Amino acid sequence: MNLPKAISLLKIISGEIDDFFNTTTQITVARSTDVYDFARRKEAIRKEFPTAALFGHFLKTMHQQGILRQIIGNCNVDVSNPKFYQWRFYRKEAKAPTELHSESVRPSAKYFKSARNIATNDGGAVRSHQEQYIYNRLLEEDGLKFYYERPFDIKGYNKIPDFTILVHQSKTVYHWEHFGMIEDPDYELYAEKKIQWYIDNGYRFLENGGRFIVTYYRNDTALENDVDRILKLIKAF
Known part of the structure; x- marks a missing residue:
């Protein structure tokens, strides 16, 4: 063709x-x-x-x-x-991206911890071994500052992405959602609704030049490849 x-x-x-x-x-x-x-x-x-x-x-x-x-x-x-x-x-994005505003990394008083029992290399804790892998890989990268489950407010809504990443050189903020049980129909519906919320609020996927990162777990090798690809992309922009 x-x-x-x-x-x-x-x-x-x-x-x-x-x-x-x-x-x-x-x-x-x-x-x-x-x-x-x-x-x-x-x-x-x-x-x-x-x-x-x-x-x-x-x-x-x-x-x-x-x-x-x-x-x-x-x-x-x-x-x-x-x-x-x-x-x-x-659905197509109807609003301009808002991820770069300073409120993207502002903590919220509504947030509270629960069920973090997987240790990370810096002494922290996350909820799954997949998140542990992502977290530890982020620790290894120079030029990045990141937060695990750091809340932010947008238009009165409180959101807690899995990872919030600040690239020092570009001052760009990325929000990363990882979905680890996509084979579960109820969980998949939850994931789809969560992704749509970001899109409705002006976020674009990283692959489209935006600052919203989504990963799905299939197997360990695929996760490692996804993380490699994502880290290269965010450091290239």
Whole structure:
């Protein structure tokens, strides 16, 4: 497929994603199969992608070529399984990012500790071995200051991201949410609603040039690769 045709198809898909979310206020996150089932009403989509598998393969190819997010920015992809990418599409951001304001790292009196029993290398404690790995990796990085479960307030709402990271050189603040039980349907719904809250409040994914980081646990190797990739990205901006 030539590039102009691919871009034309991506623009059609982007419009279909917008229409999909405009048809309901109940759904906040769509998977690739949801988008395909909705978009195949378009003749161009049906003709080019007669099956959901071909549709998914197209998205994967466009992502690998660095084209997809130039057209469809309101998505996140889990690439921990190279043979089976998992897509999540969200409503487009309607507000400008607010992560850089000083209140992003301001503590809140509403916060209290509970159930931290996994020791970190600096004598602290976190809630899971996955968070322990992320925490200890952050400790090893020069030029970063980070907080674990440090609350911040935005528009009257109190939020407690897993990690808040300040990059000294750029003075950029990142918020990182890690989801470790994504196979649990109830937990996955919780994760999707949490991600949508950030998007509704103007945050963009790190991969889209924003300062919101999301990771999902699949296995230890995938987590290590994700952390490597994320640390390179935040230090490159």
